[in-house]
Amino acid sequence: MSDDKVKTLEVRRSSRLSGFYQQTPERRRARLVEARWLAPEEAEACEGLGGFDEACADAMVENVIGLHGLPLGVALNFVVNGKDRLVPMAVEEPSIIAAASYAARLSAEGGGFTVEAEPPITTAQVQLLEVPLLERAREQLLARAEEVLAEANAKMPAMVARGGGARELEVRVLDATTLVVHLHVDTRDAMGANLVNSLAEDLAPLLALISGGRAGLKILTNLADRRKVKVLTRVPSRALSSERFPDGDAVRDAILEAQRFAELDVYRAVTHNKGVMNGVDAVLVACGNDWRAVEAGAHAYAARQGGYRPLTSWWGGPDGELCGSLELPLATSTAGGAARAHPGVQRALKLAGVSGAVDLAGLAAAAGLATNLSALKALSTEGIQKGHMSLHARRVAAEAGASGELVGIVAERLSSERVYRPERARELLAAEVAHRKGVRR
Numbered sequence: 001m002s003d004d005k006v007k008t009l010e011v012r013r014s015s016r017l018s019g020f021y022q023q024t025p026e027r028r029r030a031r032l033v034e035a036r037w038l039a040p041e042e043a044e045a046c047e048g049l050g051g052f053d054e055a056c057a058d059a060m061v062e063n064v065i066g067l068h069g070l071p072l073g074v075a076l077n078f079v080v081n082g083k084d085r086l087v088p089m090a091v092e093e094p095s096i097i098a099a100a101s102y103a104a105r106l107s108a109e110g111g112g113f114t115v116e117a118e119p120p121i122t123t124a125q126v127q128l129l130e131v132p133l134l135e136r137a138r139e140q141l142l143a144r145a146e147e148v149l150a151e152a153n154a155k156m157p158a159m160v161a162r163g164g165g166a167r168e169l170e171v172r173v174l175d176a177t178t179l180v181v182h183l184h185v186d187t188r189d190a191m192g193a194n195l196v197n198s199l200a201e202d203l204a205p206l207l208a209l210i211s212g213g214r215a216g217l218k219i220l221t222n223l224a225d226r227r228k229v230k231v232l233t234r235v236p237s238r239a240l241s242s243e244r245f246p247d248g249d250a251v252r253d254a255i256l257e258a259q260r261f262a263e264l265d266v267y268r269a270v271t272h273n274k275g276v277m278n279g280v281d282a283v284l285v286a287c288g289n290d291w292r293a294v295e296a297g298a299h300a301y302a303a304r305q306g307g308y309r310p311l312t313s314w315w316g317g318p319d320g321e322l323c324g325s326l327e328l329p330l331a332t333s334t335a336g337g338a339a340r341a342h343p344g345v346q347r348a349l350k351l352a353g354v355s356g357a358v359d360l361a362g363l364a365a366a367a368g369l370a371t372n373l374s375a376l377k378a379l380s381t382e383g384i385q386k387g388h389m390s391l392h393a394r395r396v397a398a399e400a401g402a403s404g405e406l407v408g409i410v411a412e413r414l415s416s417e418r419v420y421r422p423e424r425a426r427e428l429l430a431a432e433v434a435h436r437k438g439v440r441r
């Protein structure tokens, strides 16, 4: 590990930054410097597109004609495996970052999030077609597994030197003449897609020869179920009480009813899991990771028992607390892709103190459990619209033409009326502007 990384890990910093959300972006950046989350020059570099320019973009994808921005925020209050963390989130939807921060505050009351992550195993699939003697081919492939693994490792000396490498060969029968070989590879801090895809292509002729069949597709699987991450939390029921809902036990029970709904009904389970992915995806986007791969794997994992189920579980603990867990496959990267090419991604990883791909997976999962908790709590008490729409109101106000402090004023009036129509926002804005002109005269 580099000296810089060691220093980042040693500094004790608080993820609780009171009043943060009421401040301007400029002041928030200054707070991150004061609280030693960012160096002054890093905070300055966050401004605007944060150093991401057309040259970076042109090197990343094809047919670039410009840049596309998204808001980058930080979720606060996270304690993960006993350590305070800030969680960078890039997302277009209002209230997700607030929801993550809110649930992280609740979780911190019970000690925070505990993450258990599997090693970073990415799996390549080689399809073997027209295999004459399936069972014999399977036996032969397994008998020569060590040879195949050694061949694979010989093709990636740098990964082996890093502590990664090919770990296991698995053979599955798909139909009367088709096998699939799984090559499980520890890809350390890389997602490993390009690496294992190359391995699969290189090894396919040997696998076909051993099986007596012919090689078909050679590609990784995004059902990365050897690369799962599990996150747990417990929230004391007193932390769930509020002025409007003073009985924390009743709030806990209402959340458990919401969980049961998702367990019983696929229509609800899908929305429930959307609330999980609100947190997971926002972290992955901020950290330049392949969220399509994670989305695909997460939903397949949710359906692994045949029916589609919620990715999280919530249950009552022995001391009346609310306990929750989230488990999903999460193949992340801090070494490749945008992590190398995008200066904003590099800063986000630094801000979050990410030590590697497995650590990033844990942080994204903690954010997912958090956004699910906030959504369930809101849904089972006051309803989603109050918190969500009062934040959405700022966007409605801005779209109606408000700027500067008028955004907050119009948004607050929309929220107090609980009306979020653009025409009402325009009326309120016009009235406020007319009022100000009248006062000046």
Ligand SMILES: CC(C)(COP(=O)([O-])OP(=O)([O-])OC[C@H]1O[C@@H](n2cnc3c(N)ncnc32)[C@H](O)[C@@H]1OP(=O)([O-])[O-])[C@@H](O)C(=O)NCCC(=O)NCCSC(=O)C[C@@](C)(O)CC(=O)[O-]
Binding pocket: 017, 018, 019, 020, 021, 076, 077, 093, 094, 095, 096, 097, 098, 099, 100, 101, 102, 105, 271, 272, 273, 274, 275, 276, 278, 371, 372, 374, 375, 376, 378, 379, 384, 386, 387, 388, 391
């Ligand atoms: C929005 C809250 C948090 C308000 O909740 P509240 O109770 O009004 O919040 P509060 O004023 O008591 O503040 C509590 C904490 O929330 C955070 N917080 C509070 N306000 C802000 C803000 N403006 N900006 C940033 N952070 C904010 C902040 O951490 C604050 O702590 P403090 O710093 O004061 O100690 C709550 O209503 C909530 O979590 N709602 C759920 C929102 C949500 O899930 N949004 C996603 C969109 S809906 C969706 O996509 C998913 C869904 C719902 O369909 C999934 C499903 O069905 O399961």
Ligand SMILES: NC(=O)C1=CN([C@@H]2O[C@H](COP(=O)(O)OP(=O)(O)OC[C@H]3O[C@@H](n4cnc5c(N)ncnc54)[C@H](O)[C@@H]3O)[C@@H](O)[C@H]2O)C=CC1
Binding pocket: 158, 162, 187, 188, 189, 190, 191, 192, 193, 194, 195, 197, 220, 222, 290, 293, 332, 333, 334, 335, 336, 337, 338
């Ligand atoms: N089905 C899918 O999901 C597919 C995804 N992809 C894309 O492939 C890319 C794969 O990402 P990555 O594998 O992360 O990037 P990558 O393909 O750039 O590989 C990362 C490279 O970083 C180097 N490296 C340096 N330090 C390392 C460390 N500590 N640990 C591991 N490697 C280290 C290694 O040489 C490694 O090969 C993503 O952009 C993904 O979107 C591509 C094809 C299919």
